[in-house]
Amino acid sequence: MRTAYDVVKAHYDANDRRDMDGMLADIAPDCRWTEMAGFPCAGTYVGRDEIFRNVFLALGEMFDAYSFKLERLLDAGEDVVAIGVYNGTNKRTGKDFTARVVHVWGVAGDKIRRFEQFTDTWRVVESMH
Template identity: 65%
Template sequence: MRTPYQIIKDHYAASDRGDLDGMLADLAPDAAWTEMDGFPCRGTHVGREAIVREVFQRLGAEFDGYTFRLERLLDAGSSVVGIGDYSGTFKATGKSFHARVTHVWDVRDGKIVRFEQFTDTLRVADCMR
């Protein structure tokens, strides 16, 4: 059985490939995905369909070149912390942004059950105005 660290590492590798199915492969059906207040897809989204619709599809529709670049991945047992950078260009304004970000993941029984994002939402909001 893969460790929580390997599961999240595999998620990020799928993200780098643009492989949404790979990103979702280890997501529990009732996973809770929380984006910070002030972020375009803020709130807690529960379940794969809601996460895809409210997070991934929305970011893809509203931003050009939206990316996450992983800098460090920290193993904390059943929790894993990813630290890196977001960047992209908001389509409606043509403005770009760059923001540091931390992701906190919880894995139980080989499935991702919780994700929480911490980022500088002001940098993102500035590109949207």
């Protein structure tokens, strides 16, 4: 069985390939995915369909070249912490942004059970105005 670190690393590897199916592959049906208050798609979404629609699809509709660049991935047993940077260009305003970000993942039974994002929401929202 893969470790939690392996499961999360596979998600980021799929992200680097722009492979949405790969990014969603290990998300449990009851996964609770939380985007930080103040972020454009803030909220907690449960399961692949809600996560895809309210996070990945929503961000793609708002931003061109939206990306996450992983800098460090920290193994904490069933929890994994990712540190990196978001970048993108708002489609409506044409303004770019860069924001530091931390993702905290919870993995059990070879599936992602929870995700929580911590980021500088102001940098992202500022690009929208």
